[in-house]
Amino acid sequence: MGINEKSKKYLVGVDTGGTFTDCVVMDDQGDITIGKSPSTPSDFSKGILNSLEVVAKEMGITRKELLSNAQLFSHGTTVATNATITRQGMRIGFITTKGFEDTLYIQRGKGRVDGLLEMDIRHESTANKPVPLVPRKRIKGVSERVDCFGKVVVPLQEEELREMIRDLVENEKVESIGVCLLWSFAHKEHEQRIKQIIKEMYPSIYVAISCELVPGIHEYARSNTTAIDAFVGPLTRVYFDSLKERLADEGYKRSIMIMQSYGGVVDVDDVKPVFTAVSGPAGGVIAARYWADLLGIENVISTDVGGTSFDVSVIPHRERIFAKEPYVGRFRVLLPTIDIVTIGAGGGSTAWVDENTRTLKVGPQSAGAEPGPVCYGRGGTIPTVTDADVVLGYIDPDYFLGGKMKLDKEAAVTAIKNLGKEIGLDAVETAAGIYDIQNEHMVDLIRSAMIERGYDPRDFSVFAFGGGGPTHAATYGPENKAKSVVMFPMSSVFSAFGIVTSDVIHTTEISKRFRFPVDPKEVDSIFGELENTLLNKLNLAGFEKERIVLERTVKMRYGMQVHELRVPVKRKKYTDEDMQLLSDDFEKRYEQIYGKDTGYREGGIDIVSFEVEAVGLLNKPKIRKNALKGADSSHAVREKRDVFFRGAGGFVPTNIYDMTRLEAGNIIEGPAVIEVPTTTVVILPEQVARIDEYMNIVI
Incomplete structure (x- = not known):
């Protein structure tokens, strides 16, 4: 490592999950380094330092050098969520x-x-x-x-x-x-x-x-x-104080920024602890918005396949949609929370046979991190989706996590074979069934999430991330007739990437009910008061006027209803005509979601709440672009191995590509498997993938 490397400045994002702590570092040249380390529930700050150590070693510097040169440290935590659950x-x-x-x-x-x-x-x-x-x-x-x-x-x-x-x-x-x-x-x-x-x-x-x-x-x-x-x-305050002390000892002297449920970060001293609950999945949505803006993609379906769950969020026009009635654990809450739909369909989802129908089922139960899939060799006996991926040849048991962890393929085959005996199928047929059922769960969730929100999947691109997203996205994206499927070099740490690219966001709300026609002066006054409160916070944090963006929203409903719709409002001095346009906009949004002629203007239209979001724009380096090379990708083929594809009639010899050897502009024709150190990308027969200038994989 040279002197120039030591003089670089860094943005650091760390996302603490129940199993792994993910770290993403972006330097001032736009280069990205990622790393993972097991989480340490007894003291999560230890897992954070361990993940920083992994990344620092990858960069060829010490942990203290990394933190001493960090311009920003942003963190997503599960402390509040775990304590509640x-x-x-x-x-x-x-x-x-x-x-x-x-x-x-x-x-x-x-x-x-x-x-x-x-x-x-x-x-x-x-x-x-x-x-x-x-x-x-x-x-x-x-x-x-x-x-x-x-x-x-x-x-x-x-x-x-x-x-x-x-x-x-x-x-x-x-x-x-x-x-x-x-x-x-x-x-x-x-x-x-x-x-x-x-x-x-x-x-x-x-x-x-x-x-x-x-x-x-x-x-x-x-x-x-x-x-x-x-x-x-x-509990949260004690954790944050401990983290501040540990990072300071390692050389980090600046503010720590904490991810919030609505998709922004705030200074650790301004955190409302409950707002850190369900903030982890928000990082993935923020990362998806970042990439959508960079790639010029208007509408996105973000899909996150983790160890236990499959999370879907609809991002129309690169805008966050907020959940109508979110909950933490099993408790309804009144938090501004990004709308994310979840089912139990992750890599650890277990396969089983229904005793009544004698049919194969997958999930929602999960093997979790302990004991985990059978192939982990940690005592698990119930086959999982990951075990099926190994049996079908998608995952190389000798290259899991870049070869850092070896998987037991024979144990996976035996477990799936024993399950298949209950319904008269062999190991391969059972594994293929597990894979197909898992994919159908994902296809159905995307379809229902889109339809319930009034959108057509054909107008959207699918972004696939999480450890298992790239392994299944070639099926669940095209099955919904999405425009394209995009997978990323940092897919397995996507939420941490979202955290490191987040802006500072403060939000406030006040409930006041007005029946239309509404006096525009009343609306001006309420929004003005809310904005002044948030502007003071950002001004005290050192944000200049040109680095602040204010966004207004009202919650509206028809008379006698108990649920509201969020309607964005332009910042301006309002007139009676503006209030009429607001009423019309509400009715258009209502019919978009619930269907034509479902509105009931005769019942009256109410504003029930006013919200303001103040965004402090942080300076972030742009991700480095790569010059486009030729289409030929043969130089990146590591080997050929037999991989199962139902569309091809079974196992077929398949090119296995090394992601670290692929170049921007390369074309990969399916069937193919691309091995990334932290995940595996599957390309189906008759599909064609390309590597874009940011080294993303696009089908």
């Missing part, structure tokens, strides 16, 4: 308006199925309401009442409140308290006063109040959001 958080108390103490327990009609996989929904034994994070005896109802217009009807009874707080802390031994009053988004002073009193009485207690987190309607989801923040907040 495993229920290993703080001992919390909860304060709400008297008479509404059972909100977390009553839930909603969907409560019994929220967060469940399809298979679990069908079984009475599993389709039960989740137990709230706070026991009923630690939920207190305080005397206070505000009406829907924000007018105080019953003042906050402070002496009663102090007794409740004292009981929670001294008798119930709570470590954290969540506060969610019925109409706090219309009148925040009561919640703010409760927080002030708690801090006066017990300064060390962590306090989460809903008006600072998500000041919007829907009290059940808002209550859950507040309870989760109280449950994970102290």
